Structures are given as C-alpha cells and as structure tokens.
C-alpha cells in the first residue's frame with residue numbers, strides 16, 4: 001500500500017480531534033514538532049487558536065501549507081508565512097452563518113435587554129418593582145459593520161431582512177455590494193447607531209475601536225464584538241460603558257480570554273459570552289468537511305477551498 005501523506009497536527013494544549021479516525025484513514029498524522037518526520041512535513045493542521053510562531057515554523061523547513069480550523073488566523077505568524085511562501089487556509093464559510101446568527105442574537109439581547117430582563121424576573125423583582133424598562137427596536141437602525149468578510153456579509157444579509165440600514169468599513173471598498181463604504185472608522189461610527197465588529201485582528205486593526213470611535217458612535221450607540229477582543233481597547237470600552245458614553249455592548253470575545261474585566265459583570269447594559277459565537281455541532285461538521293477538502297486539495301495539487309489572502 002502507498003504511504004499516506006504526512007500531516008502534522010498542531011494543537012496546544014494537546015486536544016483530541018473528534019474526527020481523528022476519519023483523518024487517519026487518509027493521512028499519517030504526526031502530533032509533535034519533535035518527531036523525526038517534522039523536517040519532511042509539508043502540511044500543518046492547526047487546531048483552534050494554537051499559536052504558530054516563527055519559532056514553530058523554523059522546525060518545519062519543508063512546510064508549504066497550514067490548514068487552519070478557525071475563522072481568524074491572528075495566532076499564525078502570517079508575515080513569516082508570506083515570506084516563506086506558505087499558504088494558509090481558515091474556516092472559510094463554515095462558521096459564517098452561526099457567527100452571524102450569534103451577532104444578531106447579542107444585538108437583540110442588548111437592544112431589548114433580554115438577559116437583563118431574565119435576571120430581573122428570576123430575582124423576583126417583577127412583583128416588587130413593576131414593569132421592566134423598555135428596550136428599543138432593531139428595525140430601522142443604522143448598523144456599521146466593521147469587516148465585511150464571510151461573517152460580516154451574513155450579518156448584513158440578516159440585518160437587511162430586519163429593515164436596518166447597513167454601512168461598512170473594511171480594508172478595501174467592495175465592488176460586489178452597494179452599502180455605503182467608510183474608509184474612516186470614526187466616520188462610520190458617527191453615521192451608525194450600532195457597530196458590529198467582525199474583522200480580522202492584525203497590527204493595523206489592533207485597538208481599532210478606541211475612545212474616539214466610541215465617542216463618535218455616541219451615547220445611544222451599541223457595540224457588538226464577535227471578532228477578537230483586541231480589536232477594541234477594552235479599558236476604554238469599560239470606561240465608556242460605565243460612564244454612559246455608549247449605551248451598551250454585546251461581547252463574545254475579550255482581550256485576555258478567559259479573563260473578562262470584572263467591571264463588566266456589574267453592568268446591566270452588557271451581554272457577555274465565552275467566545276462561542278461560531279460554535280455549533282453543525283458548524284463543526286461543516287468545518288470537518290472543509291479541513292478534509294483542503295488537505296485533499298493540497299495533496300492532489302488542486303486549488304485550496306478556503307485560502308487566506310496574505311497580501
């Protein structure tokens with residue numbers, strides 16, 4: 001029998017891949033950089049956000065492709081990949097519908113105060129304090145989407161159906177959509193009631209959402225983050241929320257996960273979630289197909305299914 005193609009699985013901390021059996025029927029999986037096979041490995045399967053530093057890459061002189069399993073690839077040294085001509089794939093379309101649904105869920109929760117109202121009822125406050133304060137309607141709101149990629153586009157689709165007005169910021173204006181484009185994030189904020197953050201975390205987007213952006217968004221403004229925590233200056237976000245400089249936030253991601261600033265626990269205008277926006281059994285099943293598809297495409301010299309643009 002021909003030898004199976006080698007795939008190094010990079011999972012830190014070590015992690016049981018649920019579809020290992022399926023992968024093992026097609027590929028020879030190696031699970032350590034120290035393996036004698038490592039110098040010959042051409043593909044690295046990167047599980048979750050396991051960091052792939054230039055040091056990791058140094059152990060893999062024959063590497064040509066990193067098959068990723070997440071939407072964001074900020075844990076991979078992309079500059080080094082670019083320099084060495086290593087291609088990178090991500091979760092592509094696998095996570096976009098569930099990620100978008102979750103962003104809308106957080107948004108409706110913040111606007112209509114669903115989680116806060118749930119706490120109110122459970123605490124027995126309804127009979128004592130009476131009616132809960134009104135939340136506000138989603139339809140008709142101006143929503144600025146920061147990052148109109150796979151997830152952002154699905155968010156836009158859903159919000160159009162809710163009757164919202166969409167505008168966006170991204171690296172470049174997209175010819176495929178007619179939504180107003182703002183190259184300047186403060187201008188987008190000043191013309192939005194809501195900002196939804198779902199762009200890639202890079203050197204350029206680190207702390208993209210700072211106090212100036214929140215001030216431009218204004219006191220009635222809401223921020224939803226399903227991208228990465230460090231896209232927002234978290235200290236400034238906490239201050240703006242505490243001081244009522246914005247109205248509320250729905251946050252699935254944080255700067256130092258799993259640590260969440262304690263101040264947020266006290267705020268009724270914030271909905272918190274433990275970085276689970278994209279995660280459903282369905283999205284993981286779709287991801288498994290994509291991973292196998294990317295590995296098979298690589299080993300048969302076909303185009304990868306979800307390459308990341310490293311330019």
Ligand SMILES: O=CC(=O)O
Pocket residue numbers: 069070071072073091095227278
């Ligand atoms: O946050 C999750 C992902 O990037 O897949």
